[in-house]
Amino acid sequence: MRAFFIGRFQPYHLGHHEVLREIFEEVDEIVIGIGSAQESHTIENPFTAGERVMMVDRAIEDLKRETDFRKAYIIPLEDVYRNSLWVSHVTSLCPYFDVVYSNNPLVIRLFREAGFEVKKTKMINRIYYQGTEIRRRMICNEKWEDLVPESVVQVIKEIDGVKRLRDIANTDTGKSVC
């Protein structure tokens, strides 16, 4: 049984980690889609697809160890801006999967219409807002490290991610978040 899970991972946080732990326990292999892969260097999407691959890859090392080294594929997925084609776009880029795990109503809807089995994850709602909260804390110089796995803190340090986000936030004339 191979499962599919998609997130933007801006950044990868403990909400994602708990959902993935749940999935790792239930299936043999997992395909992790990095959504909106073309996006980077914005307040909403500060990290590149490659950086997000590194975050996911390092973070799931623990989960793999806990589950007998399950196979995981990490696939960056660009947006197609046409929802009716989105599922075939995803399936054309990923190894075959049998089941989709999601709490995003539109993702659920599109995969169900395409005939996929969709399971809801236990963590509801929080997953959407945790990323926003972490980015806000990074910009406002507040403590964010306790919301992501230690391995992800390391990746963000290596790429100097917090400074990048703050620079973007400063040059962006939009709303203030602090």
Next chain:
Amino acid sequence: MPTQIPERVCVEWHLNFVAEIRNGVVERSYFTERDVEETIFSEFSEELVKRLRRYFKGREVDFRDVPVTYPTDFSGRVLEIVRGISFGKVRSYFDIANEVKTSPRAVGVAMKMNRVPVIVPCHRVVARNGIGGYSCGVGVKRMLLELEGVKM
């Protein structure tokens, strides 16, 4: 990711009542004379529209559990208190102002900032000597209070 389009539910009443939902959070609601097409794809929105239909038939429905957003910290503090006012009950701007330690006018401003009328029942806040204002029109406020059986 797929392009997130907001879900939209619409309930027919004297005026049509519309609520827009994104990821299980009601982001905006308003009254309109126009017909609005519904877009519903989540169970959350299906459930919400059923409750709204019951409400606009005059049944007592509590929306306190519905996730919403507040524009600012201050308006959020005031609107949270307003959410505590039950169906068919009213409180005055003055009374709420005392509770938040602010002025009745500031409470009025917070009411005006409410993005989600009906879901957050700012129509249940009235003046001590009258009905007070309503951004969708005082007529709508009066009809909502009548619907809930409040005698002004």
